[in-house]
Amino acid sequence: MIKSKESLMKQKVAYFSMEIALSNNIHTYSGGLGVLAGDTIKSSADLNIPLVGATLASKKGYFRQELTREGRQIEHQDPWNPSDFMQPLPAEVKVQIQGRDVHVKAWLYTIESQTGGVVHVYFLDTDVEGNSPEDREITSFLYGGDEGYRIKQEIVLGIGGVRMLEKLGLDVRKYHMNEGHSSFLALELLKKHEMNIDKVRNLCVFTTHTPVEAGHDKFSYGIIQEILGEVIPFDILKNLGGQDRLNMTLLALNLSNYVNGVAKRHGDFSREMFPGYEIHAITNGIHSCTWTCASFKKLYDKYLPGWAHEPDLLVRVETIPDEEIWQAHRESKKMLIDYVNKVTNIGMDYDTLTLGFARRATEYKRTNLLFSDLEKLKRVNSRGNVQVIFAGKAHPRDESGKKMIEQVFGYIEKLKNEVKIVYLTNYDMNLAAKLVSGVDVWLNTPLPPLEASGTSGMKAAHNGVINFSVLDGWWIEGWIENITGWAIGPHSDEHLSMTERHMRELDDFYNKLEYIIVPMFYKRKDEWIKMMKNSIGKIAYHFNSHRMMRRYVIEAYF
Numbered sequence: 001m002i003k004s005k006e007s008l009m010k011q012k013v014a015y016f017s018m019e020i021a022l023s024n025n026i027h028t029y030s031g032g033l034g035v036l037a038g039d040t041i042k043s044s045a046d047l048n049i050p051l052v053g054a055t056l057a058s059k060k061g062y063f064r065q066e067l068t069r070e071g072r073q074i075e076h077q078d079p080w081n082p083s084d085f086m087q088p089l090p091a092e093v094k095v096q097i098q099g100r101d102v103h104v105k106a107w108l109y110t111i112e113s114q115t116g117g118v119v120h121v122y123f124l125d126t127d128v129e130g131n132s133p134e135d136r137e138i139t140s141f142l143y144g145g146d147e148g149y150r151i152k153q154e155i156v157l158g159i160g161g162v163r164m165l166e167k168l169g170l171d172v173r174k175y176h177m178n179e180g181h182s183s184f185l186a187l188e189l190l191k192k193h194e195m196n197i198d199k200v201r202n203l204c205v206f207t208t209h210t211p212v213e214a215g216h217d218k219f220s221y222g223i224i225q226e227i228l229g230e231v232i233p234f235d236i237l238k239n240l241g242g243q244d245r246l247n248m249t250l251l252a253l254n255l256s257n258y259v260n261g262v263a264k265r266h267g268d269f270s271r272e273m274f275p276g277y278e279i280h281a282i283t284n285g286i287h288s289c290t291w292t293c294a295s296f297k298k299l300y301d302k303y304l305p306g307w308a309h310e311p312d313l314l315v316r317v318e319t320i321p322d323e324e325i326w327q328a329h330r331e332s333k334k335m336l337i338d339y340v341n342k343v344t345n346i347g348m349d350y351d352t353l354t355l356g357f358a359r360r361a362t363e364y365k366r367t368n369l370l371f372s373d374l375e376k377l378k379r380v381n382s383r384g385n386v387q388v389i390f391a392g393k394a395h396p397r398d399e400s401g402k403k404m405i406e407q408v409f410g411y412i413e414k415l416k417n418e419v420k421i422v423y424l425t426n427y428d429m430n431l432a433a434k435l436v437s438g439v440d441v442w443l444n445t446p447l448p449p450l451e452a453s454g455t456s457g458m459k460a461a462h463n464g465v466i467n468f469s470v471l472d473g474w475w476i477e478g479w480i481e482n483i484t485g486w487a488i489g490p491h492s493d494e495h496l497s498m499t500e501r502h503m504r505e506l507d508d509f510y511n512k513l514e515y516i517i518v519p520m521f522y523k524r525k526d527e528w529i530k531m532m533k534n535s536i537g538k539i540a541y542h543f544n545s546h547r548m549m550r551r552y553v554i555e556a557y558f
């Protein structure tokens with residue numbers, strides 16, 4: 001049967017994500033996964049893609065970070081009030097948890113693009129009448145609690161989400177699972193379609209974000225039996241999700257017709273990790289309009305009108321005069337430095353080469369790589385001053401991540417008379433926006449191949465900030481040495497021992513700073529501005545979520 005365009009548009013893609021970052025005041029995100037989900041939804045609205053979002057209300061947020069003088073992290077609840085931004089819906093569904101009914105309601109958030117596109121996002125909430133006090137907390141804390149709490153959340157998201165969309169009368173053509181947290185939705189679909197696996201596979205799209213085996217959610221069948229119960233016969237479940245434990249990634253892989261990684265290299269890795277599966281790659285992007293600072297927006301509006309809804313236009317950055325690029329950067333840099341000086345009293349200045357590093361503080365991101373050789377760092381600084389701004393939260397149960405922050409504080413103290421370095425608290429979307437537009441160079445030092453994509457460097461590029469990064473994730477595709485930025489260490493295709501790789505990384509890191517980056521910044525501003533323009537014209541024009549969503553539409557949704 002041939003469907004008219006109208007009926008196709010009535011059918012929705014339902015995008016499921018444990019976290020979605022739509023704005024700084026809606027505390028339902030912890031990091032890159034949530035920001036990607038938010039940018040996906042914003043681009044869908046701009047592009048008129050018939051899509052809806054489903055996530056949890058997480059009314060007590062992820063957490064607000066406080067840091068002691070020694071850099072010890074203290075976590076506070078970070079509540080927000082859905083009724084400030086959203087409309088409560090009367091619809092209610094039930095899910096079964098530990099054999100009892102748990103009531104689920106939803107808040108409706110509406111995104112309206114200037115293009116006329118509209119996307120609805122449903123925030124599922126168990127804090128409703130009829131639930132026990134304990135069940136009311138299921139949707140309180142993003143990534144909080146223990147394994148049992150996580151399973152309950154995933155039941156509400158996956159099973160509750162499917163039931164809610166059905167209750168609301170939505171006609172869903174595809175269910176897109178953003179990471180394995182929502183894989184239970186496929187079990188609900190199996191039940192709904194009389195255990196017809198092919199039919200369910202045709203309905204499901206799965207995006208994996210985790211390049212290591214240990215990173216995938218896995219639950220023992222004992223705890224699944226206790227909390228979820230036998231929603232489909234266990235022998236079938238084990239065939240789909242693993243014999244020993246229920247692997248949520250494997251479950252999604254087996255029940256999706258379209259599966260993708262989030263950068264080319266990550267696609268390759270995922271195929272090695274899961275041999276026999278067809279795994280595609282759609283490289284992540286960011287929502288250009290959200291992540292471009294005011295001064296560059298003004299510049300793009302003047303020279304490249306329409307850029308926000310057609311970021312490919314940024315390829316024509318050469319039409320913007322160098323002085324205006326530099327002036328726009330000075331403006332955003334001043335805003336960042338003023339902020340830093342206000343919250344820390346460190347006395348940074350506008351003319352010093354400023355390096356930025358903000359990431360979730362977790363071991364593989366190697367926040368402390370900069371401090372591997374303090375003598376070399378001092379030498380760089382004597383060649384031409386540098387100042388460095390850090391930020392990032394560690395997950396409350398990530399002890400090594402928290403240690404890493406304390407170590408950075410230790411180094412900052414040690415170097416305090418020589419190099420100006422600060423660690424800002426409570427990295428969130430607002431702080432991210434300031435940092436990625438206000439520094440001169442954006443650092444990225446993950447341990448390959450653990451950064452599936454990474455997106456903050458794409459944000460930096462949109463603001464003419466130059467990337468200096470380990471070759472992992474998206475940077476393998478964005479990097480052209482001395483043109484779009486600089487690489488730290490060897491290409492991930494080179495087979496080297498860990499020690500050799502690390503030595504090459506440190507050599508590149510300090511040598512490129514001392515002999516290439518510092519001299520160019522202070523002595524050859526024209527070359528610097530050329531690279532800023534290349535960041536815009538050769539990176540931002542491509543690494544945006546409009547390009548990404550067009551690919552999802554063509555390859556995965558339709």
Ligand SMILES: *Cc1c(COP(=O)(O)O)cnc(C)c1O
Nearest residue numbers: 031032035428429432454455456
């Ligand atoms: C963009 C963003 C991230 C993701 O950055 P990566 O480079 O992928 O680590 C994380 N947290 C916040 C608040 C962001 O804005």
